[in-house]
Amino acid sequence: MKKLFLSLSVLTLGFTFMSAQGASSLTGKIIALDAGHGGGETGAVGYCGNGGVTVKVLESDVNLAVRAELTSLLTSAGAIAYSIGQLPTRKERVADAESVGSDVLISIHHNGSSNVSADYTQSFVTQRNDKEFAKYIHPRIASALGLTDKGIKNDGYGMTVYGSLPGILTESYFITNTTAACDFVNYQVGASNTRVQKEAQAMYNGLLAYFSR
Numbered sequence: 001m002k003k004l005f006l007s008l009s010v011l012t013l014g015f016t017f018m019s020a021q022g023a024s025s026l027t028g029k030i031i032a033l034d035a036g037h038g039g040g041e042t043g044a045v046g047y048c049g050n051g052g053v054t055v056k057v058l059e060s061d062v063n064l065a066v067r068a069e070l071t072s073l074l075t076s077a078g079a080i081a082y083s084i085g086q087l088p089t090r091k092e093r094v095a096d097a098e099s100v101g102s103d104v105l106i107s108i109h110h111n112g113s114s115n116v117s118a119d120y121t122q123s124f125v126t127q128r129n130d131k132e133f134a135k136y137i138h139p140r141i142a143s144a145l146g147l148t149d150k151g152i153k154n155d156g157y158g159m160t161v162y163g164s165l166p167g168i169l170t171e172s173y174f175i176t177n178t179t180a181a182c183d184f185v186n187y188q189v190g191a192s193n194t195r196v197q198k199e200a201q202a203m204y205n206g207l208l209a210y211f212s213r
């Protein structure tokens with residue numbers, strides 16, 4: 001009798017452990033993450049400061065930072081965050097994502113303008129399954145950052161043009177905006193609750209909701 005009781009306890013413990021591990025809708029999902037530009041191409045360039053010391057912020061670095069934060073969140077939830085290679089063409093990047101059997105694709109970009117005050121959230125889609133996917137991702141980014149929401153634009157633009165993966169190209173904010181550039185500098189020196197973390201968390205929440213639908 002005592003022996004039976006012991007093995008039942010072990011079983012119960014085993015089930016508790018397994019359900020905690022398997023609780024996420026993201027478990028086993030392959031999320032392809034493209035950090036826009038890279039490979040010697042910087043994308044938009046922003047500047048923090050005026051007069052004294054001015055720090056240059058490259059869009060390609062911001063894209064990589066958001067990908068790293070999102071990768072960490074996804075990995076903790078049991079998903080496989082696949083970093084797409086910094087390949088020269090968008091078509092090659094999509095092919096890279098498809099070659100590993102990805103479920104969805106997020107192409108992470110940040111916007112640029114010669115007007116350092118410009119700042120809003122926008123996303124781009126092309127195909128029908130992109131539109132379904134984007135509805136889960138874009139509104140959460142816009143809400144997390146609290147900037148003007150310019151919505152999801154249907155455009156034959158970026159990586160969503162190629163292949164058949166549900167995908168979205170995000171331009172969550174303007175890195176040329178002075179406040180945004182300084183926010184990234186703060187992130188680099190270890191600040192929490194910066195735009196990078198808010199954006200990655202919003203994308204994570206969107207992915208969780210998409211795979212729970």
Ligand SMILES: [Zn+2]
Pocket residue numbers: 036037043044059109110
């Ligand atoms: Zn870009």
